Amino acid sequence: MTNADVIRRHYSLSHDPEVVADELYEGLYQEQTECVIFFCSVEYDLPALAEALKRRFGDTMLIGCTTAGEITPLGTCKGSITGFSLPKAHFAVEAALIENLHHFSFSDTSALLQQVMLNFNQKALLPVQGHSFAFSLLDGLSIREELVLKSLNDSLGDIPLVGGSAGDDLFFKDTQVFCGDRFYRNAAVIILVNTDCPFEVYSTHHLTPEDNKLVVTAADAEERVVLELNAEPAALEYSQVVGVPIEDLSINTFALNPIGVKLHDQFHVRSLQKVNDDLSLSFFCAIDEGVVLSTCQRGNIVEHLKQTLEELKKKVGQPQLVIACECIFRQLEIDQLDIRDDISALLKDYNVIGFDAYGEQYNGRHVNQTFSGVAIGMPNG
Template sequence: MNNAEVIRRHYSLSHDPEVVADELYEGLYQEQTECVIFFCSVEYDLPALAEALTRRFGDTMLIGCTTAGEITPLGTCKGSITGFSLPKAHFAVEAALIENLHHFSFSDTNTLLQQVMQNFNQKAFVPVQGHSFAFSLLDGLSIREELVLKSLNDSLGEIPLVGGSAGDDLFFKDTQVFYGDRFYRNAAVIILVNTDCPFVVYSTHHLTPQDNKLVVTAADAEARVVHELNAEPAALEYSQVVGVPIEDLCINTFALNPIGVKLHDEFHVRSLQKVNDDFSLSFFCAIDEGVVLSTCKRGNIVEHLRKTLEGLKKQVGQPQLVIACECIFRQLEIDQLNIRDDISAVLKDYNVIGFDAYGEQFNGRHVNQTFSGVAIGMPNG
């Protein structure tokens, strides 16, 4: 940490909750801390971790989520916890918990968000417009991202939004967010940040659409399941188009053979989750009949990442923190290409802290296979 930095970044590789709490506190504590945000592996005893962190950090605002992998000051990690602290001198933070996503209510959520915005406007110390962003963390198995994002979009106005869906190391059983003093399932946390530091929100990927088309001809939109592509059983048609035998289809092959859709001149990946017994395909995000999907060509993920981070640096100066929500499919690709060390070297150069997510949120959209987040520069003056 150099003298100009006001954000602290740290991590722990220990699995002892008390040691973790002590190490994070020693690395993140600063006088007048406004907020601590952390990302942790599901390998931890989560109730014990929550108790230890709450006891160690006292009244400090604590927010976090479980992951499918962590981005730490060491680069990419598994089985760890990482985070950062924001000081009151340069950041004002307001946060809220949205519970019971399975029975999501627009009216109740909008009422909550109106109160959050009112509190945030009172707390902000520089103009909200142009000096604020929203960061969201959602239960990655809730299948409610689109509904939550619609409410957030309606409430946030011109405040940019970015975030990620909590993971659980690809077990797809238990993803949780942390708010206050405990972890929650079936919930989301929305964090509003006002700052006098320069920042930019971003979302990017290294994929280019190709000419092969897959039209969704039968689907269950609510369950995010596609039964037919091009009027054929979905998994069989996908297998034929990408040239991968049906018996080899799995999450690793999905990561290397992505498909997506063009919306408003932008290409958005629609990540596949699994092949079902009836040869239908489950997706990680919204999908419906009539959608025209394209196969993708993968670019050089290391060079694309470096160019992305260098571009962010040109906008905000040397970043003291880059918050990153990275789709787990990117890490699956990185591992299969055996380039984790190369990726970690780039991440360390730009002070990236974040996690591998089950989907990302960017300005009202639920996106997949992206590297999304916020780059924050040094304080002005």
């Protein structure tokens, strides 16, 4: 196997778009490159970065998104760009851009995905079933993840799907995805990957439900806002149940005091975004009246990550690459516990590349506070 047959991983800490493009090209480009996927900080001049990348990589397929933090070959970073390239020898990739998510149409998207699947089947190296996965990147402020994922899930059939929602360093103002030659707001990118390499799609978290119950008694489901919990102002009731004064509630306290819901014998976190002036609570994902939420017990995030990565290694062998979409709340927890170095060491050891997201996608579900992605091993033989 030659160097041209393996996945390449690289990064840049420069903020000069031309330097970034040169450094990524040097580290990622292969003579037979099928696709380059990158994740970048919103600290960059995004139009200038797009121009520099396209000029340097030419006709190579480029896909990416903005982040709330990056996972690089150095471990966790801020204000950087990181990515990986897939070689044609072992990967066939087809991608599609879905625009105007605020006016999302199931019929239009279904027609688009039918054409994408047709092209994908023609390009595939091996039978699509059993040798393919889908990777999605969505505008993290679109509030359309659930609609898009339902459409994708219906179209993909048995192809496993995983992905993340683009971030913007917790400014909550401007999250973008990249496809082709520029960045897009209010959009999503779906990437279909066929490979002869072993792979494992995964999603995991280190949280277990407790007995405390919070029933959503009033909500604005369209805006993901809960007005009342247990028939009390939502923020006030949450504050009392988790034991944090209401004036101290913030995104950091939400990260350390998560709540979630049990669905089909699995526990799914429903991450809080902010307290509103009327003491309602905004969420990062779908929420509606009648949902019964529970507080969570946090496990040891370092040990849980180590166990997860080791289990992935057992399934695919030493990974060439672990693509990771990690909820920003996990990084907030990691920072408050001052264990970033421990986490970075693990991420480096297992060749993890990815980003901190405003929510993750896993097999048709929009999930929160998870570590989700795809582990890819070396090709057989």
